[in-house]
Amino acid sequence: MPGGEIRVTVEPAGVTLTCLPDETMMQCATRHGMHWPTICRGAAQCSACRFEILEGEENFADEPPAEQALFRAVARVGASGNRVRFGCCAQPTGRATVLCRRARFLTEDKPAA
Template sequence: MITRVEPLGIDLDVEEGETVMEAALRHGYRWPTICGGNATCGVCCLEVLRGANHCAPPGARELERLAAIGMPAAENGARRLACELRVQGPIVVHMPGVRAAVAR
């Protein structure tokens, strides 16, 4: 499944069962994280611009972390953590400040 990351304009091929962050790392990108992808820091918070219906629902751990960082998941699932987000179809995501944070 293809995930487009804006504002960089990069496309990630996300394999079944893989998170967006795992796909980015596999493709050679550094993704912003402090906790190493354990859903405890919230640094990888992103917004799903298109394709939210192709996202697996957030789990309790992700919902708790989003609420703790003041970014509660919207009803449409727009706010997510890249370290928890698994996709089942094409999506477009936006990460504020991503240009400096996601790099090869």
Template sequence: MASPTVRVEPSGIVFEAEPGEAVMHAAVRQGYRWPTLCHGEGSCTICHFEVIGEAAGLAPPSSAESDSLRNCGASQWCAGELRLACQARVLGDVVVRKKGVRPLDTPGGARR
């Protein structure tokens, strides 16, 4: 059985994720930089992304993720469902919108 895929727009980057793996962790494991300051702790909310289309490929958000998103105010400019890449668990194929995701070996892609 093939692993679920995550497609990131507008870059068109596609990577595989293990079922139950966080979106950001799958991206980093496969050599991509995902914008973050807290590196997966769920506190900065910079890793948030917009789900394009159905969110069926993601596990439902935890109460902690929902609280963080509600408090960050990002939903004011976003029409779709917002999720945190460090918290959203992949269950199946999903398409997301997030600027700044890029391979680690490109200019500006190095980890900080």
């Protein structure tokens, strides 16, 4: 989203994060003090960081090769029918709402909306 803020709401946490250009969901969440689930620490090997896109699927960059490789082992669509992406790879480019049930804040402090 050239010249605009990249704002992503993470559910069920109910928090809206402002992401930087070329930043992945995991990087954005971590920068805001949120734990984003991972086993491989963002190396695109475990798929623990997966999330569903509830709104704004068009506001994510195309899948990089590492994410495409993960999709060989994991379905592209969740049980709910929503599009699945991986937090270590997916780069938001505009407004979106995502569902990552295991994303949470490590403290009670949440970023101001």
